[in-house]
Amino acid sequence: MSVTELFEVTDKVDQTDLQLGADGRLRHLLTMHGLDRRQITALLDEAELYLSDIGQPVIRTDALRGRTVANLFFEPSTRTRASFDLAARRLGADVLNLDVNTSSRKKGESILDTIYTLQAMQVDVFVVRDAQAGVPAYIARHANDHVSILNAGESDVAHPTQALLDLLTIRLHKGDFENTTVAIVGDIAHSRVARSTSEALVTMGIKELRLISPKSLAPEDGTVPLQARVLHNLNEGVRGADVVMALRIQRERIGNIDGVPGIDEYFANYGVSHERMKLAAPGAIVMHPGPMNRGIEIESSLADGPNSVIPEQVKNGVAVRMAVLSTVMKSRATT
Amino acid sequence: MSVTELFEVTDKVDQTDLQLGADGRLRHLLTMHGLDRRQITALLDEAELYLSDIGQPVIRTDALRGRTVANLFFEPSTRTRASFDLAARRLGADVLNLDVNTSSRKKGESILDTIYTLQAMQVDVFVVRDAQAGVPAYIARHANDHVSILNAGESDVAHPTQALLDLLTIRLHKGDFENTTVAIVGDIAHSRVARSTSEALVTMGIKELRLISPKSLAPEDGTVPLQARVLHNLNEGVRGADVVMALRIQRERIGNIDGVPGIDEYFANYGVSHERMKLAAPGAIVMHPGPMNRGIEIESSLADGPNSVIPEQVKNGVAVRMAVLSTVMKSRATT
């Protein structure tokens, strides 16, 4: 039975069972699916404790002193890896950064043997990013009982810590979710951010969630919550929204999208701009998961302007990752 | 005089003199050759102090606080590098990870100038892996008096910390060496593991040591201890053994080995399997230095089964590396 075959069998219900221990506590973070409002709120509440003003020394604890966190990035990423790295170190953990492409995979060592080896070295948490769907759950299913797996971006399927940082950012600016309308704009079909954030927003009781994309980049059935309104007109999507989130589009896709032959046309139709934001609610905020294609999915000066909360998203990202690390470690202490 | 020429002149007696200071204490760890039973036992005893249960916080000390360890891997390795990295950090050291292929060698800087530079930055210990024989001893001969060199894998010549972790694993399971029979199976000719572990087992007074390989992969004269029995039949080799250690074979070699035209035939003749283990002594353990070629030199389910101590080897590896680091640092304190 090959590793590839095993990756296929994962479904959302399995993952929910897998990530919550028998006591219902968070043992792994694989997906936003199956986390309830109370659990998400507890993570956001803890994350807030780790926020300090830019320029001030960061909040540090010894919650993970004597613990080891391994960043296993099978897909390159500066920002997410740095965010997890800093989160773990600010909790006192030792951090191993392993770029697996350039080392043991060369020797034909399988993913699982890498995990078995590292858990034998008493690594406690694996932060996993992979371009292939199913890898984090596959690892969680096979790792030993004392190990936690955190999904740091999985194909176009899930990116749960991104969802948490988006939620924290929205909560800090809008206070609650029940009175907030969120518009997510761009390549919804291929976006793990859109999927995880949509799922979490619906769980939190968001007033209205709109997913706006060209028709050829609309989500397939079952990949986003039923409560979401799928739209193809950006004006309609932005009108009255409290939060407008632009998604990164891969440049290679532009030109291959039906009805969007070039960058200029993509920006004209689906770019989040000052002009477009006039349609949004007063005080609406602009978000982007980064890295941005300035001038394509978002107007550059808007990203740097007063309504942009993009740098706050990054800052909140470290805080939510600290909260997740601390939470999964606490769940272990009781097992 | 080129660096390459200098590498040639190293012999085992030179290395023994080099690695033990004038007071007979361990200053470098280059080879198992010349270490006596008392010295090896002291290292294993100290390593045991660093073992804690999987899932519990690791043992940490401040023995290397204020010290700097540089991992100089001229040959890629995830596992050995991670093991030394964690060992050093769990003793409180600062660790520099340098992948030398991708940086200063580009500029034509020689190995020695890299060492001179790093020792001037007050690096205390160099952990060196190189595909070329003689490099660790060459560095030890030229580094300044306050620096220790640890061999982390040297061509097909030596891998002394692997030998120590193998010994610790055997001692923990079998209690002593005098009543234990060890069978090492596979590509003996090219295995630095076989050489270092054989040498150490004989020093410790192993009851019987068997080295089993295809004829074309048998050890050359003088590369393994005289006490070892060199065999070519796996059934004979495994019969009554208390420990069976499979070695990694490079896939490229299979098909080029006399009498072993393919993978299936290699596994049939030299693969360590459940079937073969029936011939071993009751309670025999299965070992492998990793990374494994499952289904080639070892049956996959055997590697994950109850007789396998492969994950313990990895865990013990961190502990013996902590013991080695602490020991060489103590030897310096008295100079």
Next chain:
Amino acid sequence: MSVTELFEVTDKVDQTDLQLGADGRLRHLLTMHGLDRRQITALLDEAELYLSDIGQPVIRTDALRGRTVANLFFEPSTRTRASFDLAARRLGADVLNLDVNTSSRKKGESILDTIYTLQAMQVDVFVVRDAQAGVPAYIARHANDHVSILNAGESDVAHPTQALLDLLTIRLHKGDFENTTVAIVGDIAHSRVARSTSEALVTMGIKELRLISPKSLAPEDGTVPLQARVLHNLNEGVRGADVVMALRIQRERIGNIDGVPGIDEYFANYGVSHERMKLAAPGAIVMHPGPMNRGIEIESSLADGPNSVIPEQVKNGVAVRMAVLSTVMKSRATT
């Protein structure tokens, strides 16, 4: 407006204003230009506090505890990166090492978005090396108020921490600058070391500064201080000098230099050798910024001989970088 265009507009006066805060304290370190004798002396004095004997534990403080330093090397470097890394960690900082070529630049993320992202993660100091002139100042101009930028080597324009370590080394050996003659030899035209060190030596009131090179590698007008004597004869340059510093020459340049057709001829005319050092003042020291081309710009045995202070330069490099890190962090504390 492209990033490349912006890089062009930097001049030295701008950089001076930029690197000193409104209170005249050092906020960034971009260039030696504009630093006065008092400021340089204060940095050297602090650096001396961080020196300990080789083989002894290094000096450590908690001055940067809770602070994060990011090494952003857009050009590879083992030694300078390791030096900054150790300097930051010995002050208690968390260090992020980012090799930007292999990660987010792939995704088309611009330098500034990398900076914006990392400063949002509460990185406090960016150590920047880039092959393109203007990058450190460009970043300093756009980073937020609480961030410091340290130039770790900028095209052929500036390398201020190298200048500081050269000054510290000279001061430790010669006591002062007013009675010291310094000869810098080699590829002056392309050397950021020659530029920054020359500038700093003149500020400190050096008795005489000589820059010796083939005519085709002489400095362009305005790139070195007016007080420097530009020479083309090495005997004349070395005669009576207290300090002789050889510069690295790129091997590709040799053969393309007017009047220097090959390596042997380069060494004969511009190599710093035992023979040449006989012309220098008694007790003259030999320096090199590294990495060395032994046998090209410097005689190998001279580099390892008693007059060489090359390893001390490396050691002093860590100390001056600790002083710079500590100084820029103190300047922030008052803003």
